[in-house]
Amino acid sequence: QVQLQESGPGLVKPSETLSLTCSVSGGSISGFYWNWIRQPPGKGLEWIGYIGYSGRATNNYNPSLKSRVTISVDTSKNQFSLRLNSVTAADTAVYFCARDRGPGNYYGMDVWGQGTTVTVSS
Amino acid sequence: QSVLTQPPSVSGAPGQRVTISCTWSGSNIGATSDLHWYQQLPGAAPKLLIYGNTNRPSGVPDRFFGSKSGTSASLAITGLQAEDEADYYCQSYDSGLSAWVFGGGTKLTVL
Numbered sequence: 595q596v597q598l599q600e601s602g603p604g605l606v607k608p609s610e611t612l613s614l615t616c617s618v619s620g621g622s623i624s625g626f627y628w629n630w631i632r633q634p635p636g637k638g639l640e641w642i643g644y645i646g647y648s649g650r651a652t653n654n655y656n657p658s659l660k661s662r663v664t665i666s667v668d669t670s671k672n673q674f675s676l677r678l679n680s681v682t683a684a685d686t687a688v689y690f691c692a693r694d695r696g697p698g699n700y701y702g703m704d705v706w707g708q709g710t711t712v713t714v715s716s
Numbered sequence: 717q718s719v720l721t722q723p724p725s726v727s728g729a730p731g732q733r734v735t736i737s738c739t740w741s742g743s744n745i746g747a748t749s750d751l752h753w754y755q756q757l758p759g760a761a762p763k764l765l766i767y768g769n770t771n772r773p774s775g776v777p778d779r780f781f782g783s784k785s786g787t788s789a790s791l792a793i794t795g796l797q798a799e800d801e802a803d804y805y806c807q808s809y810d811s812g813l814s815a816w817v818f819g820g821g822t823k824l825t826v827l
Contacts, residue, residue: 629816641815641818706772
């Protein structure tokens, strides 16, 4: 059974870079798409972006965040990562990683991590 | 840009049936894009509840029903139970933006 686990600093200073990692266990990272989604306190879900990997990586990002986001994959560690630059208080949220089978796929995001809380504050 | 609109809240008594709507607006992707539903219990991660408009993953009770017609979709919950109290989100894909889109979420209160 595939499981996802987010990790990274819980506190980031304004203007700095938020970095999170999602570790994939119980299955391969290859052949799937891997997403980051966030949820500000008391608000709804916002898709950040994905990376797909089947021998080569393919990315896409939320247009509203595209200029600040990078998602990468490390197949040797079976994990993928999120970097969000120039953070502000508006980036304070619970960050989730999730798996799906491709853009607009029929099966939805079927595996989720438990989420990690990131607070942006000096 | 496409938007998925859900009611902010719905409520029902135990045993009753409730429905949550999800409507596409902004661009006509609803007719061709599959829609998924997620349940988020308090303090937990979202869980896939319905995929491909109408299908339940293994383990999801058959009290949950998804439907889709044109640019509208609905999640129906029958035989409402206290454990169903949660936030529910619809999700689809905007092929024009190449982006996943979530609805704003609906809070279900079991009275």
